[in-house]
Amino acid sequence: MQGKGGSKDCGNHGSPRLLPGRGFRRCMGSLFVLVVIALFVILVVYLVLHPHKPRFYVQDATVHQLNLTNGLLTSSLQFSIVSHNPNDRIGVYYDSLNAYATYAGEQITPQCSLTPFYQGDNDVDVLSPILYGNSVALAPFVADHLNYEKQNGVLSLTLKMYGRIRWKVGSWTSGRYHLNVNCFAIMGMRNSGNAGQVPLQPGTRCDVEV
The missing domain is CATH 2.60.40 (Immunoglobulin-like)
Structure with a gap:
């Protein structure tokens, strides 16, 4: 029974669940950032050293x-x-x-x-x-x-x-x-x-x- 002025019980007081696929998208986003950083480092090394052909x-x-x-x-x-x-x-x-x-x-x-x-x-x-x-x-x-x-x-x-x-x-x-x-x-x-x-x-x- 609900008293006066009380709030409704929504039936779920735990942590909010991640929607299906959201975790996968986060992992892929992190992986993409790492790949971009690695490519950027390689590009910087190449531009700084600039290898000449034999x-x-x-x-x-x-x-x-x-x-x-x-x-x-x-x-x-x-x-x-x-x-x-x-x-x-x-x-x-x-x-x-x-x-x-x-x-x-x-x-x-x-x-x-x-x-x-x-x-x-x-x-x-x-x-x-x-x-x-x-x-x-x-x-x-x-x-x-x-x-x-x-x-x-x-x-x-x-x-x-x-x-x-x-x-x-x-x-x-x-x-x-x-x-x-x-x-x-x-x-x-x-x-x-x-x-x-x-x-x-x-x-x-x-x-x-x-």
Whole structure:
């Protein structure tokens, strides 16, 4: 029985219940804030350090074999490639790196895999890929151009490398990035034959994309 001036009994004096789904939305909101903060920290680190892409140069090249018979090219080539990490306080993991040679836009050797390595800040490493091509068919106009260059004592080749790299800053390591390197080299051929170390023309710095 309710007395005069008394209040009504609503029948629930406990803590108010959360509506279904409200707790889930709060958790997702907190997670979203954490993700935004993490991305912001990564962006700040990137902008402050601003990693520069690695630099590559063709130091020298050796033609062990270069025979063209009936449009089929057999070759054995070795390059010395200088790799330079120009960054301060940023290292580079080369998780994978593959190399092959092309002539006039046509691939003339299968790809070879180079050993993965780590390159510290401002470090310099020399890579020495050895490439072989056995009876690789060339288009007629490409074969004619190669014969023309050999007769004039010049050989223009492109060494291509591609792989995956990661940046390292302190204990933090980035995700993997694609690396593409194109090294166009104009080489002088010896008059005595095709084999041997060949001089390089100026301008042997490689184009690099990350």
